[in-house]
Amino acid sequence: MNVLQERIRQEGLILSDTVLKVDSFLNHQVDTELALQIGQEFARLFANQSITKVLTIEASGIQFAMATGIALKVPFIYAKKKKAVTLSEKVYSAPVHSFTRQETYQISVSQKYLGPNDKVLIVDDFLATGAALVGLVDIVKEAGAELVGVGCVIEKSFQEGRGLLENKGVQVHSLARIASMSPGQVDFIEDESLIQPV
Ligand code: 5GP
Numbered sequence: 001m002n003v004l005q006e007r008i009r010q011e012g013l014i015l016s017d018t019v020l021k022v023d024s025f026l027n028h029q030v031d032t033e034l035a036l037q038i039g040q041e042f043a044r045l046f047a048n049q050s051i052t053k054v055l056t057i058e059a060s061g062i063q064f065a066m067a068t069g070i071a072l073k074v075p076f077i078y079a080k081k082k083k084a085v086t087l088s089e090k091v092y093s094a095p096v097h098s099f100t101r102q103e104t105y106q107i108s109v110s111q112k113y114l115g116p117n118d119k120v121l122i123v124d125d126f127l128a129t130g131a132a133l134v135g136l137v138d139i140v141k142e143a144g145a146e147l148v149g150v151g152c153v154i155e156k157s158f159q160e161g162r163g164l165l166e167n168k169g170v171q172v173h174s175l176a177r178i179a180s181m182s183p184g185q186v187d188f189i190e191d192e193s194l195i196q197p198v
Contacts, residue, residue, distance in 0.1 A: 039067025096135035116144035130161025
């Protein structure tokens with residue numbers, strides 16, 4: 001998505017060789033028009049696959065899962081990071097190791113909302129080490145649902161996440177794939193599936 005690459009170039013703050021801050025349009029303040037376009041792009045990339053649910057993890061995947069759910073006309077679910085007192089029913093759960101926080105936490109999804117009849121598209125903001133997405137893939141498996149694929153807004157292709165998911169047979173589409181970055185410089189990998197036929 002060219003518009004996304006442009007925004008990353010113009011507004012992204014590269015805090016180190018591995019951390020990109022996009023708080024002005026994706027992660028803190030959200031450009032709602034861009035979020036809706038992102039949802040439409042995921043719907044296009046995973047078209048005609050009879051998806052029944054979009055799944056993400058709180059908090060920063062929510063706006064993109066919602067936009068995708070709107071485009072596909074299906075509900076979206078967000079996995080919770082803390083077991084809420086209101087989540088009293090049975091849950092699917094998986095451990096996720098956060099490399100930024102150096103801690104492992106459990107994510108959970110109520111068994112009421114995901115089951116063997118579902119075809120699931122997972123959506124998230126960033127693909128870095130892949131730990132969060134692997135946790136979501138495990139939840140889809142535990143539910144006995146079918147995983148259609150994973151859609152990521154920004155992939156840091158120099159980290160191991162994509163390889164980890166592809167080794168599990170998961171189809172991954174990222175809208176902006178960063179080959180490398182350093183302060184003042186971002187290099188993208190061009191992905192042919194993202195070029196819309198004229
Ligand atoms: P993972 O390492 O599991 O692929 O990424 C976990 C989560 O960390 C992502 O969903 C995203 O919210 C956050 N994250 C990872 N790398 C970055 C980054 O460079 N910038 C920002 N803003 N968030 C990131």
